[in-house]
Amino acid sequence: MNLFDVYPLYNVTPVKAVGCYVYDVNNIKYLDLYGGHGVISVGHSHPDYVQKLKNQLSQIGFYSNSIQNPLQKQLATKLGEVSGCNNYDLFLCNSGAEANENALKLASFETGKKRIISFKNSFHGRTSAAVAATDNLKINAPLNQQQQVAFLPLNNIDLVKEELSKNDVCAVIIEGIQGVGGLDEGTTNFFQSLQQICNENKVVFIVDEIQSGYGRSGKFFAFQHHNIQPDIITVAKGMGNGFPIGGVLIKKNIQAKYGMLGTTFGGNHLACAAAISVLEIIQKEQLIKNTNEISSYFVEEIKKIPQIKKVKGRGLMLGVEFDFEVAEIRKKLIFEKHIFTGGAANKKLLRILPPLSVTKQQIDTFMDALKSILDN
Numbered sequence: 001m002n003l004f005d006v007y008p009l010y011n012v013t014p015v016k017a018v019g020c021y022v023y024d025v026n027n028i029k030y031l032d033l034y035g036g037h038g039v040i041s042v043g044h045s046h047p048d049y050v051q052k053l054k055n056q057l058s059q060i061g062f063y064s065n066s067i068q069n070p071l072q073k074q075l076a077t078k079l080g081e082v083s084g085c086n087n088y089d090l091f092l093c094n095s096g097a098e099a100n101e102n103a104l105k106l107a108s109f110e111t112g113k114k115r116i117i118s119f120k121n122s123f124h125g126r127t128s129a130a131v132a133a134t135d136n137l138k139i140n141a142p143l144n145q146q147q148q149v150a151f152l153p154l155n156n157i158d159l160v161k162e163e164l165s166k167n168d169v170c171a172v173i174i175e176g177i178q179g180v181g182g183l184d185e186g187t188t189n190f191f192q193s194l195q196q197i198c199n200e201n202k203v204v205f206i207v208d209e210i211q212s213g214y215g216r217s218g219k220f221f222a223f224q225h226h227n228i229q230p231d232i233i234t235v236a237k238g239m240g241n242g243f244p245i246g247g248v249l250i251k252k253n254i255q256a257k258y259g260m261l262g263t264t265f266g267g268n269h270l271a272c273a274a275a276i277s278v279l280e281i282i283q284k285e286q287l288i289k290n291t292n293e294i295s296s297y298f299v300e301e302i303k304k305i306p307q308i309k310k311v312k313g314r315g316l317m318l319g320v321e322f323d324f325e326v327a328e329i330r331k332k333l334i335f336e337k338h339i340f341t342g343g344a345a346n347k348k349l350l351r352i353l354p355p356l357s358v359t360k361q362q363i364d365t366f367m368d369a370l371k372s373i374l375d376n
Protein backbone atom coordinates (compact mmCIF):
# COMPACT_ATOMS: atom_id res chain seq x y z
CA MET A 1 0.00 0.00 0.00
CA ASN A 2 1.21 3.54 -0.71
CA LEU A 3 0.59 6.62 1.36
CA PHE A 4 -2.16 8.94 0.13
CA ASP A 5 0.13 11.66 -1.15
CA VAL A 6 -1.19 14.93 0.27
CA TYR A 7 1.94 16.45 1.79
CA PRO A 8 4.92 17.87 -0.12
CA LEU A 9 7.87 16.68 2.01
CA TYR A 10 11.37 18.03 2.60
CA ASN A 11 14.00 15.33 2.26
CA VAL A 12 14.87 15.18 5.98
CA THR A 13 14.22 12.16 8.24
CA PRO A 14 14.45 13.01 11.93
CA VAL A 15 15.29 10.17 14.29
CA LYS A 16 15.99 11.98 17.55
CA ALA A 17 15.15 15.35 19.12
CA VAL A 18 16.31 17.10 22.28
CA GLY A 19 15.35 20.59 23.50
CA CYS A 20 15.33 22.88 20.43
CA TYR A 21 17.29 20.44 18.26
CA VAL A 22 16.31 17.65 15.90
CA TYR A 23 18.77 15.05 14.53
CA ASP A 24 18.30 13.25 11.23
CA VAL A 25 19.30 9.75 10.05
CA ASN A 26 22.75 11.08 9.10
CA ASN A 27 23.15 12.62 12.58
CA ILE A 28 22.89 16.15 11.18
CA LYS A 29 21.69 18.50 13.92
CA TYR A 30 18.92 20.99 13.04
CA LEU A 31 17.83 23.98 15.09
CA ASP A 32 14.04 23.59 15.30
CA LEU A 33 12.38 27.02 15.18
CA TYR A 34 9.07 25.58 13.99
CA GLY A 35 8.27 22.67 16.35
CA GLY A 36 6.10 20.73 13.90
CA HIS A 37 3.59 23.57 13.32
CA GLY A 38 3.93 25.04 16.82
CA VAL A 39 3.43 21.81 18.70
CA ILE A 40 6.63 21.69 20.74
CA SER A 41 5.96 23.94 23.71
CA VAL A 42 8.40 22.79 26.41
CA GLY A 43 11.13 21.37 24.16
CA HIS A 44 11.69 18.00 22.53
CA SER A 45 12.15 15.01 24.86
CA HIS A 46 12.08 17.13 28.02
CA PRO A 47 13.35 14.71 30.72
CA ASP A 48 10.44 15.36 33.16
CA TYR A 49 7.92 14.90 30.35
CA VAL A 50 9.54 11.69 29.09
CA GLN A 51 9.72 10.29 32.63
CA LYS A 52 6.06 11.08 33.29
CA LEU A 53 5.00 9.34 30.07
CA LYS A 54 7.18 6.30 30.84
CA ASN A 55 5.75 6.04 34.36
CA GLN A 56 2.25 6.30 33.00
CA LEU A 57 2.87 3.69 30.32
CA SER A 58 4.08 1.21 32.91
CA GLN A 59 0.82 1.70 34.85
CA ILE A 60 -2.00 2.13 32.38
CA GLY A 61 -1.79 3.30 28.78
CA PHE A 62 -5.42 3.42 27.85
CA TYR A 63 -8.85 3.42 29.43
CA SER A 64 -12.53 3.53 28.63
CA ASN A 65 -14.52 6.76 28.94
CA SER A 66 -17.13 4.96 31.02
CA ILE A 67 -14.82 4.48 34.00
CA GLN A 68 -12.97 7.06 36.05
CA ASN A 69 -9.58 8.51 35.13
CA PRO A 70 -8.41 10.82 37.96
CA LEU A 71 -5.75 12.32 35.67
CA GLN A 72 -8.49 14.16 33.76
CA LYS A 73 -9.56 16.03 36.89
CA GLN A 74 -5.92 16.72 37.77
CA LEU A 75 -5.36 18.13 34.29
CA ALA A 76 -8.47 20.32 34.44
CA THR A 77 -7.45 21.70 37.85
CA LYS A 78 -3.89 22.41 36.72
CA LEU A 79 -5.06 24.02 33.46
CA GLY A 80 -7.47 26.26 35.39
CA GLU A 81 -4.65 27.28 37.72
CA VAL A 82 -1.97 27.95 35.08
CA SER A 83 -4.27 29.64 32.53
CA GLY A 84 -6.31 31.64 35.05
CA CYS A 85 -9.48 30.24 33.44
CA ASN A 86 -10.99 28.64 36.54
CA ASN A 87 -14.53 29.54 35.53
CA TYR A 88 -14.51 27.06 32.60
CA ASP A 89 -15.07 23.29 32.39
CA LEU A 90 -12.88 21.06 30.23
CA PHE A 91 -13.84 18.51 27.57
CA LEU A 92 -10.91 16.45 26.32
CA CYS A 93 -10.42 15.24 22.76
CA ASN A 94 -7.49 14.38 20.47
CA SER A 95 -6.72 17.20 18.05
CA GLY A 96 -7.40 20.78 17.09
CA ALA A 97 -9.93 19.95 14.40
CA GLU A 98 -11.83 17.82 16.87
CA ALA A 99 -11.78 20.56 19.51
CA ASN A 100 -13.29 23.07 17.04
CA GLU A 101 -15.80 20.52 15.76
CA ASN A 102 -17.01 19.94 19.34
CA ALA A 103 -17.08 23.68 20.08
CA LEU A 104 -19.28 24.30 17.04
CA LYS A 105 -21.49 21.36 17.92
CA LEU A 106 -22.01 22.86 21.40
CA ALA A 107 -22.83 26.22 19.84
CA SER A 108 -25.50 24.69 17.63
CA PHE A 109 -27.00 22.74 20.59
CA GLU A 110 -27.01 25.88 22.68
CA THR A 111 -28.63 28.16 20.10
CA GLY A 112 -30.61 25.76 17.88
CA LYS A 113 -28.98 27.51 14.89
CA LYS A 114 -26.29 26.39 12.48
CA ARG A 115 -24.59 29.18 10.54
CA ILE A 116 -21.04 30.12 11.57
CA ILE A 117 -19.09 33.35 11.24
CA SER A 118 -15.39 33.03 10.70
CA PHE A 119 -12.76 35.43 9.32
CA LYS A 120 -10.77 35.73 6.11
CA ASN A 121 -7.41 33.96 6.24
CA SER A 122 -8.40 32.11 9.39
CA PHE A 123 -7.69 28.41 9.79
CA HIS A 124 -9.66 26.17 12.12
CA GLY A 125 -8.59 22.72 10.95
CA ARG A 126 -9.93 20.24 8.41
CA THR A 127 -13.38 19.94 9.91
CA SER A 128 -16.68 19.34 8.20
CA ALA A 129 -18.15 22.26 10.09
CA ALA A 130 -15.58 25.03 9.84
CA VAL A 131 -12.55 25.21 7.70
CA ALA A 132 -11.57 28.69 6.76
CA ALA A 133 -11.23 28.33 3.05
CA THR A 134 -9.73 31.28 1.36
CA ASP A 135 -8.21 31.43 -2.09
CA ASN A 136 -5.00 32.32 -0.40
CA LEU A 137 -4.82 29.23 1.76
CA LYS A 138 -5.70 26.89 -1.11
CA ILE A 139 -7.77 24.80 1.25
CA ASN A 140 -11.02 23.70 -0.28
CA ALA A 141 -14.03 23.68 1.96
CA PRO A 142 -16.51 20.90 1.24
CA LEU A 143 -19.51 22.25 -0.64
CA ASN A 144 -21.99 21.55 2.15
CA GLN A 145 -19.94 23.76 4.39
CA GLN A 146 -19.53 26.73 2.13
CA GLN A 147 -23.12 27.86 2.61
CA GLN A 148 -22.82 27.41 6.31
CA VAL A 149 -19.77 29.57 7.00
CA ALA A 150 -19.50 33.30 6.32
CA PHE A 151 -15.89 34.49 5.98
CA LEU A 152 -15.73 38.15 6.97
CA PRO A 153 -12.77 40.52 7.01
CA LEU A 154 -11.08 40.95 10.40
CA ASN A 155 -11.76 44.13 12.34
CA ASN A 156 -15.00 45.11 10.59
CA ILE A 157 -17.62 44.85 13.34
CA ASP A 158 -20.40 46.31 11.17
CA LEU A 159 -20.24 43.34 8.79
CA VAL A 160 -20.45 40.95 11.76
CA LYS A 161 -23.49 42.84 13.08
CA GLU A 162 -25.14 42.59 9.65
CA GLU A 163 -24.67 38.79 9.60
CA LEU A 164 -25.92 38.40 13.18
CA SER A 165 -29.04 40.36 12.34
CA LYS A 166 -30.12 37.45 10.06
CA ASN A 167 -30.77 35.52 13.28
CA ASP A 168 -29.46 32.17 12.02
CA VAL A 169 -25.90 32.24 13.43
CA CYS A 170 -24.85 29.83 16.19
CA ALA A 171 -21.20 30.87 16.61
CA VAL A 172 -18.51 33.37 15.85
CA ILE A 173 -15.11 31.66 15.77
CA ILE A 174 -11.83 33.57 15.67
CA GLU A 175 -8.18 32.69 16.27
CA GLY A 176 -6.42 34.46 19.14
CA ILE A 177 -3.81 35.31 16.48
CA GLN A 178 -4.13 33.93 12.95
CA GLY A 179 -1.53 31.22 12.39
CA VAL A 180 -1.39 29.63 8.95
CA GLY A 181 -3.13 32.66 7.42
CA GLY A 182 -0.22 34.95 8.27
CA LEU A 183 -0.31 36.37 11.83
CA ASP A 184 -3.01 39.03 11.49
CA GLU A 185 -5.13 39.53 14.59
CA GLY A 186 -8.19 41.31 15.82
CA THR A 187 -7.73 44.62 17.62
CA THR A 188 -8.68 44.83 21.29
CA ASN A 189 -11.68 46.90 20.28
CA PHE A 190 -12.76 44.24 17.76
CA PHE A 191 -12.42 41.34 20.23
CA GLN A 192 -14.36 43.27 22.89
CA SER A 193 -17.10 44.29 20.45
CA LEU A 194 -17.38 40.69 19.18
CA GLN A 195 -17.88 39.46 22.72
CA GLN A 196 -20.49 42.13 23.37
CA ILE A 197 -22.56 41.56 20.23
CA CYS A 198 -22.36 37.77 20.65
CA ASN A 199 -23.75 38.18 24.18
CA GLU A 200 -26.47 40.54 23.01
CA ASN A 201 -27.52 38.20 20.17
CA LYS A 202 -27.13 34.96 22.19
CA VAL A 203 -24.47 33.71 19.78
CA VAL A 204 -21.63 31.54 21.13
CA PHE A 205 -18.26 33.33 20.99
CA ILE A 206 -15.43 30.84 20.35
CA VAL A 207 -11.73 31.72 20.44
CA ASP A 208 -9.48 29.17 18.76
CA GLU A 209 -6.25 29.11 20.79
CA ILE A 210 -4.98 25.92 19.19
CA GLN A 211 -1.89 27.64 17.84
CA SER A 212 -1.79 30.87 19.85
CA GLY A 213 -2.44 29.29 23.27
CA TYR A 214 -0.30 27.66 25.93
CA GLY A 215 1.96 30.67 26.44
CA ARG A 216 2.96 31.12 22.83
CA SER A 217 1.70 34.72 22.56
CA GLY A 218 3.39 35.84 25.80
CA LYS A 219 0.23 35.28 27.86
CA PHE A 220 -1.29 31.87 28.49
CA PHE A 221 -4.00 32.64 25.93
CA ALA A 222 -3.67 35.28 23.22
CA PHE A 223 -7.19 36.62 23.95
CA GLN A 224 -5.91 37.58 27.42
CA HIS A 225 -4.13 40.50 25.70
CA HIS A 226 -7.63 41.92 25.08
CA ASN A 227 -9.36 41.54 28.43
CA ILE A 228 -12.20 39.32 27.23
CA GLN A 229 -13.73 35.99 28.31
CA PRO A 230 -14.99 33.92 25.38
CA ASP A 231 -17.81 31.40 25.86
CA ILE A 232 -15.60 28.62 24.49
CA ILE A 233 -11.82 28.30 24.07
CA THR A 234 -10.28 25.53 21.97
CA VAL A 235 -6.77 24.14 22.56
CA ALA A 236 -4.46 21.45 21.13
CA LYS A 237 -0.91 21.62 19.62
CA GLY A 238 1.35 22.83 22.49
CA MET A 239 -0.98 21.21 25.04
CA GLY A 240 0.73 17.82 24.67
CA ASN A 241 4.19 18.87 23.36
CA GLY A 242 3.81 16.36 20.54
CA PHE A 243 1.45 13.87 22.19
CA PRO A 244 -1.95 14.17 20.45
CA ILE A 245 -4.46 15.88 22.72
CA GLY A 246 -7.03 18.64 22.32
CA GLY A 247 -9.48 20.33 24.61
CA VAL A 248 -12.57 22.51 24.72
CA LEU A 249 -12.83 24.97 27.63
CA ILE A 250 -16.49 25.76 28.19
CA LYS A 251 -17.78 28.61 30.32
CA LYS A 252 -20.07 27.56 33.16
CA ASN A 253 -23.16 29.15 31.55
CA ILE A 254 -23.23 26.29 29.00
CA GLN A 255 -24.74 23.27 30.78
CA ALA A 256 -23.30 19.78 30.25
CA LYS A 257 -25.68 16.86 29.65
CA TYR A 258 -24.86 13.16 29.40
CA GLY A 259 -24.33 12.14 25.80
CA MET A 260 -23.91 15.72 24.54
CA LEU A 261 -20.28 15.13 23.43
CA GLY A 262 -18.19 11.98 23.36
CA THR A 263 -14.96 10.37 22.18
CA THR A 264 -13.18 7.00 22.44
CA PHE A 265 -9.62 8.22 22.86
CA GLY A 266 -10.07 11.72 24.29
CA GLY A 267 -8.70 12.16 27.81
CA ASN A 268 -6.81 8.86 27.89
CA HIS A 269 -4.21 8.38 30.61
CA LEU A 270 -1.14 8.92 28.44
CA ALA A 271 -2.49 12.11 26.87
CA CYS A 272 -3.43 13.49 30.31
CA ALA A 273 0.02 12.63 31.71
CA ALA A 274 1.66 14.47 28.79
CA ALA A 275 -0.59 17.51 29.20
CA ILE A 276 -0.10 17.72 32.99
CA SER A 277 3.65 17.50 32.51
CA VAL A 278 3.58 20.35 29.96
CA LEU A 279 1.76 22.63 32.43
CA GLU A 280 4.15 21.72 35.24
CA ILE A 281 7.17 22.51 33.06
CA ILE A 282 5.67 25.80 31.79
CA GLN A 283 5.26 26.83 35.44
CA LYS A 284 8.51 25.46 36.83
CA GLU A 285 10.72 26.87 34.06
CA GLN A 286 8.78 30.14 33.74
CA LEU A 287 8.45 29.58 30.02
CA ILE A 288 5.96 32.42 29.50
CA LYS A 289 8.51 34.83 30.96
CA ASN A 290 11.14 33.34 28.65
CA THR A 291 8.74 33.72 25.71
CA ASN A 292 8.39 37.45 26.36
CA GLU A 293 12.13 37.98 26.85
CA ILE A 294 13.15 36.05 23.75
CA SER A 295 10.39 37.68 21.73
CA SER A 296 11.66 41.19 22.53
CA TYR A 297 15.21 40.10 21.72
CA PHE A 298 14.12 38.56 18.41
CA VAL A 299 12.22 41.68 17.35
CA GLU A 300 15.12 43.95 18.31
CA GLU A 301 17.64 41.85 16.37
CA ILE A 302 15.51 41.18 13.30
CA LYS A 303 14.86 44.90 12.84
CA LYS A 304 18.59 45.36 12.21
CA ILE A 305 18.28 43.33 8.99
CA PRO A 306 17.50 45.83 6.21
CA GLN A 307 15.75 43.36 3.89
CA ILE A 308 12.97 42.79 6.47
CA LYS A 309 9.83 44.80 5.65
CA LYS A 310 7.71 43.97 8.67
CA VAL A 311 7.71 41.89 11.85
CA LYS A 312 4.33 40.34 12.73
CA GLY A 313 2.85 38.40 15.65
CA ARG A 314 3.46 38.27 19.38
CA GLY A 315 5.53 36.24 21.81
CA LEU A 316 7.07 33.29 20.01
CA MET A 317 4.42 33.27 17.31
CA LEU A 318 6.35 35.55 15.00
CA GLY A 319 6.69 36.24 11.30
CA VAL A 320 9.10 38.29 9.23
CA GLU A 321 7.86 39.72 5.97
CA PHE A 322 10.01 40.39 2.91
CA ASP A 323 9.05 41.94 -0.41
CA PHE A 324 9.78 38.62 -2.13
CA GLU A 325 8.65 35.01 -1.58
CA VAL A 326 10.51 33.11 1.14
CA ALA A 327 10.43 29.52 -0.18
CA GLU A 328 14.08 29.68 -1.33
CA ILE A 329 15.24 31.16 1.98
CA ARG A 330 13.46 28.41 3.90
CA LYS A 331 15.11 25.74 1.75
CA LYS A 332 18.55 27.28 2.29
CA LEU A 333 17.89 27.57 6.02
CA ILE A 334 17.13 23.84 6.16
CA PHE A 335 19.70 22.38 3.79
CA GLU A 336 22.61 24.82 4.21
CA LYS A 337 22.15 26.17 7.73
CA HIS A 338 20.16 23.29 9.25
CA ILE A 339 17.38 25.44 10.71
CA PHE A 340 13.65 24.69 10.47
CA THR A 341 11.26 27.60 9.99
CA GLY A 342 7.68 27.82 8.70
CA GLY A 343 5.80 29.41 5.83
CA ALA A 344 2.32 30.92 5.66
CA ALA A 345 -0.49 31.55 3.20
CA ASN A 346 1.26 34.87 2.65
CA LYS A 347 4.23 33.53 0.71
CA LYS A 348 6.40 36.49 1.68
CA LEU A 349 6.17 35.64 5.36
CA LEU A 350 8.71 33.46 7.18
CA ARG A 351 7.24 32.15 10.42
CA ILE A 352 8.94 31.00 13.57
CA LEU A 353 7.16 28.94 16.26
CA PRO A 354 10.05 27.61 18.37
CA PRO A 355 9.81 25.72 21.66
CA LEU A 356 9.09 28.28 24.41
CA SER A 357 12.42 27.29 25.96
CA VAL A 358 14.44 28.69 23.02
CA THR A 359 17.51 30.72 24.04
CA LYS A 360 19.08 34.01 22.89
CA GLN A 361 22.07 32.07 21.54
CA GLN A 362 19.75 29.99 19.37
CA ILE A 363 18.12 33.17 18.08
CA ASP A 364 21.61 34.52 17.32
CA THR A 365 22.34 31.37 15.28
CA PHE A 366 19.18 32.04 13.27
CA MET A 367 20.01 35.74 12.75
CA ASP A 368 23.54 34.91 11.54
CA ALA A 369 22.22 32.25 9.17
CA LEU A 370 19.51 34.53 7.78
CA LYS A 371 21.94 37.43 7.26
CA SER A 372 24.42 35.21 5.49
CA ILE A 373 21.72 33.85 3.14
CA LEU A 374 20.33 37.33 2.41
CA ASP A 375 23.78 38.79 1.75
CA ASN A 376 24.81 36.07 -0.71
Ligand SMILES: Cc1ncc(COP(=O)(O)O)c(C=O)c1O
Pocket residue numbers: 037095096097098100123124125126175179180208209210211212236237
Ligand atom coordinates in the same frame (compact mmCIF):
# COMPACT_ATOMS: atom_id res chain seq x y z
C1 LIG B 1 -5.63 27.80 14.71
C2 LIG B 1 -5.76 26.34 14.36
N1 LIG B 1 -6.91 25.72 14.59
C3 LIG B 1 -7.07 24.41 14.32
C4 LIG B 1 -6.03 23.66 13.78
C5 LIG B 1 -6.24 22.21 13.50
O1 LIG B 1 -5.54 21.42 14.40
P1 LIG B 1 -5.25 19.88 14.08
O2 LIG B 1 -4.27 19.86 12.94
O3 LIG B 1 -4.70 19.33 15.37
O4 LIG B 1 -6.54 19.27 13.71
C6 LIG B 1 -4.81 24.29 13.51
C7 LIG B 1 -3.71 23.54 12.91
O5 LIG B 1 -2.78 24.08 12.33
C8 LIG B 1 -4.66 25.67 13.80
O6 LIG B 1 -3.52 26.33 13.56
